[in-house]
Amino acid sequence: MIPENLEKSIENLYSTFSQYEISSKIVGCPCCVSDRDKEKIHSKELRDLQEEDLSRYAFKALTTFGNVNDFKHFLPRILELLVDDNLGVSTFVIFGKLEYGSWKNWESEEQEAIKIFLFEWWKYFLERQSYFDKDLFYGIYKLTKNIDKLLQIWKIDITQNNFVVYVDFLKYYYQDFINENDEFKDFNEIDDDKFLKWIKENAKHLEAGFYHYENKDQRFAREISDALYVFEHS
Structure with missing residues (x-):
């Protein structure tokens, strides 16, 4: 279940970008975009679009499919699906679309809505995942240049997932x-x-984490030990 603050940030995206209505015809490169691709993104209301409807557009957006205003129309749903990996397109690609679309030149409230969402997404990721996502962490940093906020959110507690992510980062990155x-x-x-x-x-x-998990989760205790070794010998 998506936490309340993340849900609010998603609703804020929809509200902020609601002024960008879908075009009746969205231009696509005839070599890259089929009529079926165009039909899919018009087949449902924005919030009802699923991976099979939107993934092709999301991958081709701005470069060979549609313009910036088209991208802004679909952006709230693209980001919403991306949160739980339900888009079929990588975080790296979508963040690249924001840069390609010069989002830093968009209206200030649009930029702010995206930033609020990104940090809420990072918080959500730390609360539920057991691995470090380099594309997400570095992508948010690259877009916002706010390492302080990223690290403020990543407050380590050995009993929570944020510690598991920290251990994974040390071991592999x-x-x-x-x-x-x-x-x-x-x-x-x-x-x-x-x-x-x-x-x-x-x-x-x-x-402290090693001793906490030594008898509770031996596999994770070994992961902690490996991470400590990497840290001390790097």
């Missing part, structure tokens, strides 16, 4: 971060230092 591999190379110097400081400060939870 910490070396990439300190070596500035992949997307992590694009962190600015100040935010890089803030993130590293946060990682080190929260490493104190690893030992």
